[in-house]
Amino acid sequence: MAQAQSGTTSGGPRRWPRAIPPVLVAIAAVAAVYAAVAWHRRWISDDGLIVVRTVRELLAGHGPVYNAFERAEPNTSTLWTYVLAVVGAATGRSLAHLAVELGWLFAVAGLVIAMDAARRWHRARGATGSLLPAGALIALGASPYWDFATSGLETGLGQLWIAVAWWLVVALRSDGRPRRQLITAVVIGLGPLVRPDFGLVAIVFLVAAWLVARPRAWRTAVLAGTALALPLAYEVFRAGYYGALVPLPALTKSAAAAQWGRGLAYLANFVRPYALWLPLAALAGVLAAALLRRSIAGRDRVIALAPVVAALVIAIYVVRVGGDFMHARMLLPAAFTAVLPAAVLPVDRRTAAVLAIVVIWALVVGIRRDDRRSRVSAWWLSDDRLGYRQWTRDPNPIDPELFVIADRPASQAVADAIRDGRRRLMSEAGDLDVAMNPSLDGPAIYAVGRLGTGGAVMPLDAIVADTLGLASPLGARITATTPGMPGHEKLLPRAPGR
Numbered sequence: 001m002a003q004a005q006s007g008t009t010s011g012g013p014r015r016w017p018r019a020i021p022p023v024l025v026a027i028a029a030v031a032a033v034y035a036a037v038a039w040h041r042r043w044i045s046d047d048g049l050i051v052v053r054t055v056r057e058l059l060a061g062h063g064p065v066y067n068a069f070e071r072a073e074p075n076t077s078t079l080w081t082y083v084l085a086v087v088g089a090a091t092g093r094s095l096a097h098l099a100v101e102l103g104w105l106f107a108v109a110g111l112v113i114a115m116d117a118a119r120r121w122h123r124a125r126g127a128t129g130s131l132l133p134a135g136a137l138i139a140l141g142a143s144p145y146w147d148f149a150t151s152g153l154e155t156g157l158g159q160l161w162i163a164v165a166w167w168l169v170v171a172l173r174s175d176g177r178p179r180r181q182l183i184t185a186v187v188i189g190l191g192p193l194v195r196p197d198f199g200l201v202a203i204v205f206l207v208a209a210w211l212v213a214r215p216r217a218w219r220t221a222v223l224a225g226t227a228l229a230l231p232l233a234y235e236v237f238r239a240g241y242y243g244a245l246v247p248l249p250a251l252t253k254s255a256a257a258a259q260w261g262r263g264l265a266y267l268a269n270f271v272r273p274y275a276l277w278l279p280l281a282a283l284a285g286v287l288a289a290a291l292l293r294r295s296i297a298g299r300d301r302v303i304a305l306a307p308v309v310a311a312l313v314i315a316i317y318v319v320r321v322g323g324d325f326m327h328a329r330m331l332l333p334a335a336f337t338a339v340l341p342a343a344v345l346p347v348d349r350r351t352a353a354v355l356a357i358v359v360i361w362a363l364v365v366g367i368r369r370d371d372r373r374s375r376v377s378a379w380w381l382s383d384d385r386l387g388y389r390q391w392t393r394d395p396n397p398i399d400p401e402l403f404v405i406a407d408r409p410a411s412q413a414v415a416d417a418i419r420d421g422r423r424r425l426m427s428e429a430g431d432l433d434v435a436m437n438p439s440l441d442g443p444a445i446y447a448v449g450r451l452g453t454g455g456a457v458m459p460l461d462a463i464v465a466d467t468l469g470l471a472s473p474l475g476a477r478i479t480a481t482t483p484g485m486p487g488h489e490k491l492l493p494r495a496p497g498r
Contacts, residue, residue: 027112050074071242129348131347138362151384169303182223253321253486283358428453
């Protein structure tokens with residue numbers, strides 16, 4: 001009794017848990033808000049349904065293809081396809097729902113890991129005072145981060161990979177353990193499998209990791225081989241299986257071509273509506289001032305500049321190729337990567353004003369721009385979430401059945417033809433209905449531009465004829481027939497008389 005009253009136990013004095021550090025509370029709060037707004041706007045895009053169709057074919061034993069009879073790679077992200085396949089096979093859940101849920105989970109986890117990496121870096125540099133989220137608030141102010149956290153595409157996975165890669169670079173030491181260096185090399189090396197253009201980010205992060213760790217020559221060779229092993233192995237598989245060196249969307253969108261004018265318009269359409277120049281300029285000012293004062297030097301300078309350089313490289317690449325038809329999507333990784341060193345910032349007299357600017361920006365823009373109105377200002381751009389929300393007449397279109405219903409009467413006509421055993425070639429516009437080539441396998445052919453919706457309409461043994469080239473080896477390689485909208489410039493011409 002005496003021990004209980006004095007606050008001790010038989011094992012010694014009672015140890016009360018320490019208070020949770022305020023920075024962890026702030027990180028949790030930002031992550032919770034982001035998770036809530038992203039889940040509130042959950043949806044799956046038509047392109048997300050393309051991934052779902054490919055995974056269905058893979059799990060059915062037909063291989064990573066869109067149509068069972070044809071070796072074509074319609075998905076930009078190799079790793080996202082296989083992650084969905086593995087988790088889908090293990091859980092048996094609806095692949096469309098799984099694509100939305102995993103994308104959301106990865107996006108939130110990426111934001112948390114980014115903030116923790118910045119926290120660790122600032123603490124390692126000697127920051128002992130309070131730390132508060134700053135750069136991470138970009139995900140709360142710019143609503144495209146909410147929309148593409150789900151969407152069924154690889155955006156969430158990309159956000160997670162970028163954050164984990166930088167976290168590992170921050171954790172490296174020149175006298176670090178070989179095992180940690182190997183893990184860092186493997187993870188960073190996954191970049192091209194997350195998205196081919198992330199190979200640019202991977203190169204910058206690998207150089208930064210080498211500058212931080214400074215391994216000997218023989219170990220550098222081992223680590224380089226480790227980083228390249230999986231991407232090169234898959235490239236060999238891709239060349240042999242598909243007969244191509246890049247996914248078909250890269251060919252369809254002419255990723256090697258330069259379209260600077262359209263790319264600059266794409267950049268402006270991301271920066272202007274959300275006043276992104278304000279938080280980016282404020283945070284860049286903090287970094288520039290620290291570099292000028294030489295308070296960031298040596299190893300820390302490498303760690304701080306690596307994300308900034310990587311962001312500039314990938315942003316320039318996106319602008320060069322002309323962006324994308326989906327508003328803001330392709331530039332989200334660049335902005336996220338750029339703010340990594342300032343994901344959280346120490347609170348002091350130099351940063352107080354910047355923290356206030358970023359917080360106010362996130363609150364004002366986040367609230368004002370959550371008004372369900374499109375921010376698109378070019379005819380070749382699309383606010384995909386708003387468009388599919390209106391088309392399906394559902395605030396959170398996730399179920400593929402919603403897309404099939406919205407595709408009526410064409411989807412119903414092709415379903416009737418399959419049910420009645422009439423082997424027909426039909427189109428989503430309803431202006432094509434002819435006998436199918438008897439030499440082809442399958443119950444019907446459906447010619448579509450909305451490739452994801454077509455994949456939801458048709459069973460796996462049927463053929464979906466892609467009129468825009470994303471899943472057509474022929475269509476992806478033709479000269480652009482209708483220049484203008486990215487990814488929609490190679491409309492396959494019909495045979496004469498059709």
